[in-house]
Amino acid sequence: MSSAIAGNSGPLSFVARVTTLPHLTFAILPVVGYLLGGGIYHWITVFVLLALMFIDPIIGTDDTNHDEADEGALQEKLFYRMMLWVTLPASVAVTIFGHWLLTQTSLTTSETIGFLLSLTLATGFLATTAHELCHHTQPVDRLIGDLVFTPIFMCDFHIYHNFMHHIHAATPIDPGTARYGEKIYPFLINSIVRKTRMAWQIEKKRMADNGKPTWHPSNLMIRFIVLQAAWLGLLVALFGLWSIPICFVQYLFPRLLLAVGDYLEHYGLGRKQLPDGSYEKIRPNHAWDDSTLVSSMLFCQIDRHSDHHTNVGRPYQILRVMDEAPRLPQGYLTMIPIAFIPSLWRKQMHPVVEAYYDKGEVIPYAMPDALPEKYAAMVPEGWGQTLPD
């Protein structure tokens, strides 16, 4: 894939060097809070996150792209895979510790809320390492990815993400692509529900294609349900029924996090449609890039999103900032809270989106009647329908 690369060519970006240390730190923080004596310390992860959000725009971006000559060696290095693997024991351990603390010890209401948030953030950000693993070629990595997804009940993401989002992003087929002018709240609900449904449909179709019934042990969705149910069963057996609502919070937060991530990543970007109704191949222009250092660290460089989509096989340590890609005005840690305030989001994002439309590289993908006249004219009639002219 030839692509113009922005940024400085250097040995390696800072984020690639720290690999999953930020995630592992988040996983340890709830324990640290407990060891420090609890109380306000149970809110430790929340405070750390707020501090990171504060310093993110101050620290700014790290646009370093590794030297292309090193790419082969970096890609093959076992170290980067191992740093992903160790997030599995971390997520299992912090979840068990969390359920124990929440159900077996007596915490005040404030401690409970603070600790629950800390636990949720710890396992929630691990979803980004699981995401990385679910793209790997090695089956063992994908298995570990599924296991990291298990405590947050998000295994279905593996299927939806690989076989729907990566194929159909920046088209109306993908529920994870937000339209210009689309409000965040309906988007979140719609996208969360449809993603799980699509994962089902994909597996159902695969079973049918293989001449097997839907309810067959080789149906990955069924395996995932069994795996996740067994995990829930284990927690309930160990810690009682209160584990169920805790699991629900652990389930919900990462879904929201990744759905807001989706909201930012392709906002308003559409691919051109070919005469037969299919869409052009995804290009770096079809995803918003970000390389804000602190955000990047918490998201495992997934914010170098255009390279991730254009070259899915690239592991996180060698994702690059791309020249052609549109740039988010701020890092993920700033854009995510902004996304929840639609008026602010429009103010921040729409001028940037429109300036990018002016380049004529993408089809504006928007809610009906949301686009200013000038950009509405750029949408080919019938775009987004499967029927060609």
Add this chain to the structure above:
Amino acid sequence: MQKLFNKFKNRNEPRTATIQPGGESFEVPKNRTLLQAANDKGIDFPQHCTVGTCGSCRCKLLEGEVRPLRDFSYTLTRAEISDGYILACQSMLKGDVVVELESRGELATQPAERFTANITSTGMLTHDIMEVSVQLDRPLTYTAGQFADLLINNGLEGFARHRSYSFSCAPEVGGSSDLSFHIRRVSGGSYTEWLFEKDRTGETLELHGPNGSFWLRADDAPILCIAGGSGMAPIKAILEEAAAHHIKRPVTYLFGARAQRDLYCLEEMQALAKQCPTTLQFIPILSEEPEGSSWTGKRGLVTEYINPAAVGFDLKGCHTYLCGPPVMIDAALEVLECNQVPTDHIHYDKFLDSRQLEIES
């Protein structure tokens, strides 16, 4: 015991992969996928995602066995799998293999470039399809069946409207400066409204092309073409070129339309049939022509005519080229599959998108 020992010993030995056509051979270490090994050797192998989701590395396993890292059926259809297709990026070799790469036999296509196109004439082909002829600033080389993007540049800032249209004529040797396209009117759509609103002769467009990989593959097998609506254009270009090359293969062309007023290029097709040294059967089929009208030809859906009796040859051995609305293509693919037409002989754009999954959007 010796056998078992050998089996064990062989497990660690590198395998050999051979790519056809061409017979290029290379070693595949036991911990590398077929694609990784090909890349290691600098072999030009089609690929995109490298993680088993896009289908670009699809090839046909002619000999040997592979172990898929990820189930091929996420990306390949059942018919493709039963025809022996595999994904190189997800294949670990169980022994030596021979694979066939279709693209190796294909023509190299010209890289797409930008051209300035002057509209030289426009004319209605049906009540809603217009033929737009343009002249380019320099000759463009393309292959019959490919398409180009047309951009309207009417001077208004930010007014960059483009659509993709297939070249509707066979190319000339050395490149063509005079091109034509079939453009269907979409009511309420600003692009086509602009074109249809008044005579646009003399206006300038920007053209970007050629694009696409829909073209006639060399072979001796009979050809079945199926088109609907403005899907006529690329098929017409392909057949014109085939006729010009004195094609020796029998051709049947099923063309689906709603009613008589949607039929066009009938004379051109008749002329082509005359020009062809072998049989070129052009069968227009109308799906919504009122009962009792003057139409004496075939009625119904195109798919009802995909059978040996109607097309005049055995479907199993034929090559098919489809262009038209996805609904029609999907229905046709199903019938072709039932008739055991091998998937490697069915041509249309490979990226199916929504058609791969029955997903409501």
